[in-house]
Amino acid sequence: MVRCPSCAAPSGTGLVCERCGRPLGEELDCFAALGLEPRLALDGAALESRYHELGRRIHPDRFATDDAAVRAASLRAMALLTRSYRTLRDPISRGLYWLELRGEKLAEDNKTVPPELAEMVFEIQEQLAELGASPAGNDRDRLRGEIEGRRAEVRSRFDRAHRELEGNFVRWDRNAGGQDELTAGLKQALSKIAYLRTLLRDMDRALAAAAEN
Amino acid sequence: MAYSSKVIDHYTNPRNVGSFAKDDPSVGTGVVGAPECGDVMKLQLKIDEGGVIEDARFKTFGCGSAIASSSYVTELVKGKHIDEALAIKNTVIVKELNLPPVKIHCSVLAEDAIKAAISDWKKHRGNAAEQSKKTAAEA
Known part of the structure; x- marks a missing residue:
């Protein structure tokens, strides 16, 4: 749980403050950034619409008149969202990321070729x-x-x-x-x-x- | 990326490329892969009764560093006892070939190939020993 830098509300764990709707700009893992439970099986269409929906809510254009900290948070959140979406969109990179999240290396104990x-x-x-x-x-x-x-x-x-x-x-x-x-x-x-x-x-x-x- | 001159030398003039007969009991075959890049390496060692590596062959399909690592390893292990060969660390290969950090996994692959080939040879010998025991018992 982080405190929203804009309205100081304890504001959940996602990209956006639940109270004031401003971006939080916290570093999150790719699943959390998209507001998802970490799961290997993801529905591609649902993932895409979630990406677009969140993208609209945190887009830097919406906060152009806010103070510098909010604008910076919006940029960070947008970059994180895009990176997360790209990582999770492809099943192979999602699988590799899954291993990475658990501190596993693909090549460890895995040199045998069938x-x-x-x-x-x-x-x-x-x-x-x-x-x-x-x-x-x-x-x-x-x-x-x-x-x-x-x-x-x-x-x-x-x-x-x-x-x-x-x-x-x-x-x-x-x-x-x-x-x-x-x-x-x-x-x-x-x-x-x-x-x-x-x-x-x-x-x-x-x-x-x-x-x- | 710039390869070191030693990598280029091994890559353009690889030593000991080829194969031994797989079913030769004095040959150990190690096939290992690097799943990060999909490279596959085969190392074969011809080992005498006393456990000394007489000869080595490799086939690697992959990047310059993977080919250079396996080529260098075939030179390195020749004449060594298997115990010495098993003690070879990938860092020796990294140092000799001046491998950059992103290519260290190629040297790890070569180290693993030595271990896989020797364990295959031991398995052959174990089977052969059992076979001769069996033959002796039957006789």
Whole structure:
């Protein structure tokens, strides 16, 4: 509970004073800034409308004639709101932020790559190296075609991993398996997405380079 | 970002790139990943009966620092006993390659790869020892 610097009322824990409607400008975590309970599963549309609603209430234009402290608080609150919305809007960055809030690091106790995924990464990376080294001609065209086919496969795995993450959010919020299981599961899911994302990026680069030559 | 000259040297001229046969009982394979950036590293160590690392190979797909870290590690561990290799800290790699703070995780990855490869080798040996015990018992 903080005291509102404008009207001195004990004014709750959000971005705005409940009594005088002025911004508080306090540092809050991203969930609190948006007035939300910390939950992994968030409704994107509701999040967006809450962001706009709060944005209207604390916007610096509304306090242009207030004294300097209020104007500064409004700027701070607006920056915090925008940062919070951007962090929570994307499920991956929300998951990473969730770990950060709990003092967890994604890479801690989490260096093992699922063998089947590692195998795929190495296999495809070999193909990409081969593509980069091969001279123009039929062999290269065939290889390019093969890689394009695999790209579609990796893309659909990436999309699936993404959907699984959001599906798991609901389950993890219920926290059936306890905090440790949640953290481990969240780390694994986010790591899998990171490996697939890097692989996709490398495939796109290699294919773009091959198309240029 | 500017890479140090040592990173560039290892990156443009990586040492010991390649693979050993995975099922060779004298080979330990460590596959580790850095989930922050999605880099994946494979380190293989050929280790003799006495636990001395005879040779090393790596394959890393990732940024210059990750490749340089694994390349340097293959040079570093050759000829060392596994106990010495297990004692290698990532800070040695950071110092040698002059890695900036944002790339320290690459050196941690290389340290973890050594540990994973040696533990894989020990597992192989454990299985082999059991197998020979079994064969001896059956004989």
